[in-house]
Amino acid sequence: MLVGGAEAETFRNRKGFFSLNVQAICNANLQFMDIVARWPGSAHDSRIFANSRIKEKFENGVFGNSVLLADSGYPNKKYCLTPLTNPVQQREILYNEAQIRTRNTIERAFGVLKRRFPVLSLGIRLALEKVQCIVIVASILHNIAVSVNEIEPPPLPDNIEQAILDTENLPEEPFNNIGNVPLTVIPYLNHFNNL
Amino acid sequence: MATNNFLISVGDFMNIHKATAGKYIWQVLQTIARYLSDHIHFPQNQNELSSIKKDFYQLASMPNVVGALDCTHIKIESPGNFFRNNIFVYIRMYIV
Numbered sequence A: 001m002l003v004g005g006a007e008a009e010t011f012r013n014r015k016g017f018f019s020l021n022v023q024a025i026c027n028a029n030l031q032f033m034d035i036v037a038r039w040p041g042s043a044h045d046s047r048i049f050a051n052s053r054i055k056e057k058f059e060n061g062v063f064g065n066s067v068l069l070a071d072s073g074y075p076n077k078k079y080c081l082t083p084l085t086n087p088v089q090q091r092e093i094l095y096n097e098a099q100i101r102t103r104n105t106i107e108r109a110f111g112v113l114k115r116r117f118p119v120l121s122l123g124i125r126l127a128l129e130k131v132q133c134i135v136i137v138a139s140i141l142h143n144i145a146v147s148v149n150e151i152e153p154p155p156l157p158d159n160i161e162q163a164i165l166d167t168e169n170l171p172e173e174p175f176n177n178i179g180n181v182p183l184t185v186i187p188y189l190n191h192f193n194n195l
Numbered sequence B: 001m002a003t004n005n006f007l008i009s010v011g012d013f014m015n016i017h018k019a020t021a022g023k024y025i026w027q028v029l030q031t032i033a034r035y036l037s038d039h040i041h042f043p044q045n046q047n048e049l050s051s052i053k054k055d056f057y058q059l060a061s062m063p064n065v066v067g068a069l070d071c072t073h074i075k076i077e078s079p080g081n082f083f084r085n086n087i088f089v090y091i092r093m094y095i096v
Helices: A005-011 A045-050 A053-059 A090-116 A128-147 A158-168 A183-193 B007-014 B018-033 B046-060 B081-095
Strands: A019-026 A032-040 A067-069 B065-075
Touching: A019 A045, A019 A090, A019 A128, A032 A045, A032 A128, A032 B065, A045 B065, A067 A090, A090 A128, A090 A183, A090 B046, A090 B065, A128 B018, B046 B065
Parallel strands: A067 B065
Antiparallel strands: A019 A032, A019 B065
16 A cells, blocks of 8 residues: 555554555445445544445435444444443343344454455555555445355454454444433333333 | 455466556456445335345344444555554654
8 A cells, every 4th residue: 555655644543553444334134335445544433424425314314214333433323323331221231232233244244345355354555546446346246245145255264364353353432421321322222121 | 356366476377467467457446346336325215225124123123223334444554664663663652
């Protein structure tokens, strides 16, 4: 990846290596529905979402009352639900469990994508625009592979698995306040009252 | 892309020079990337939307979910990576 000079350091993420921070939204079949591959590694996840086109659509109510599930690195909005930081009641615990289990699809989607195209986890040594192109093309091919029921790639050798883990397990910075439940979550908590 | 092979070995396999291989691989990538909106898009009608919500509901009975959102880091190399890495770590340790 050929970024030099003062620009280069913006690509260093909080883990210390150079990267491109790619935002994606996937459905329950691990197919990507939206992908943003233009931000350097230093950009925070929530900043990418705040500037993305898909957020505008949700703000304008294009998808009605639909919601996205995200991790605690994102702000809690009426269309973007994050886990509760301090679940106490039974319904809060159930909400958190369901949230995490459903959100797990995106983690799995990234895992499968990186196993299909190991170049994404091993490090790309090309110009920035080519890196972005490769990320997009990989996700397109991944979507096609899922839609024609291509078998999932076999597990990788340990050293590559470790490389993926290194890029995945970044420490989370809790974004929202601890203790009180955000108003946006309450209708969903009521749903778990009845379960 | 799938094997993370070098252009020289790809070119050798196809009996072409690595420069030619690089040129054509880049063209193919660009062509595929042009079909982005055909393959990566949000549900465009109510039927698709509700079928996605149903799929998500079946996972862990979470209602109304249309997608799971997250970011991932794609590792890239920077020229002078080694040198800068060391310097950077050194400086950071000093401050701490």
